[in-house]
Amino acid sequence: MRSFWILWKREVAAYFRTPRATVLFFFFLLLTGFNFCAGVNALNHGPSETSIVEVFFNTLFFWMSFLLLIPLLTMHLFAEEYRLGTMETLVTAPVTDAAIVLAKFFAALLLFLLLWAPTLFYFILFWPSAHQIAAASYGAYLGAYGMLLLIGMFYLSLGCLASAMTSHQLIAGIVSCSLMVLFFFIGMMTFLHRTHSPVMRDFVTRFSPMEHMTTFSRGLIDTRPIVWYLSMTGFTLFLTVSIFKQCRHKTN
């Protein structure tokens, strides 16, 4: 456990020692700020049953910034260590492979959360400026940010998996993008094949992150997506540890 914390602290600090975190914060807040403004403008057109929270978490800009963010946070995690050669010194220290993988994953998760944290202020600022609350209940905030965390955990684990396989950051980024797109669109397959039965359509949409976010940002909490994302995160991290064991001395 001690080695996990030591590794985790170094991984978190590494984001801030390079311009990576600053650049990410700048462009990410620009994108999410624009997304929030676009949401407010959309609601200004007339009475609407949807809250600004629901709009914010379900736009194209939201998903675009979400999907772009994950590879940028994860592609360097293992690939950069392979490239620099520091992986050899790291794995020959008395640490377990699982501690290395988990430290990198949780460091990326912390940065992911730090990047999203300022978006809470958008909703806080919404109240004095619009003279109405951003969402009808606290459940909407809890649901939206909870789902953000769950999808983020799963996709970050996919990013870790991709980075553990190669010493090229760009390849890691492309692989993680491909894996995310695969899981992202899995719930939208019925749009491509309209001949599917309603039962099939209902089954497939249960895996759609867009569906999950829509439900949760209304404040409706369903345990099935929670179990799905947590178990998939656990499985992907397990897979990452296994692949890391095999790849760590072959990716020089």
Add this chain to the structure above:
Amino acid sequence: MIAVESLSKNFGSVEALNAISFHVRKGEIIGLLGSNGAGKSTLLKILSTYLPPDAGTITIDGIDLLQHPRDVRRRLGYLTEGAPLYPEMRVKEYLAYRAALKGVPSRRIAEKMVDVIDLCALHSVERKLIGSLSKGYRQRVGLADALVNEPPLLLLDEPTIGLDLTQQQQISHLIKGLAQRHTVLLSTHHLQEALAICHRLLFLHDGKIFFFGTPEELKKIDLSSTAPPEK
């Protein structure tokens, strides 16, 4: 300290190590010599637990390397070829991180760092970014990293490669002084350097041990009558 029996390692059809066996006593400095591709780095990578062997047994300080790799790692300091380091970290910060990672108790980290900074003469650069250091200083930081947990066994993969003559002499002098407290396995291309600082020399050729003995024994044998071991 090190007992290697019938150790083999293949990379596809290439035989990097072919059933080699040797023993190293505590406090010895062993020079590992051989041409490029002879198997020196592969041997060090296996002894450091980085690479798994295909066959054979290795015991380090009485511990089976294959059965208890983490226990072995606690007992070794490893300077990898080219001393790869994190360029964005400062020297002192990096050494503190490595000491903690290697299990040095928190209350002793500062004391250990002072020791290795003294030993490796890193005072002038201790607050500098690693990325801004010269190759010689990077090698020293790598060596300080290998020494920071005071391991009984040191594996040094070409610690003087790419350094100028003065830097080579400084590093060689430093390694020679380590024999009192550490067993050292030193991979090098420089025969003169090995003759000057090593107690015994181990020549590898095509993955096999070509010669293993003292510098005096080496001088007695006629190398030209057998396969060429080294440039």
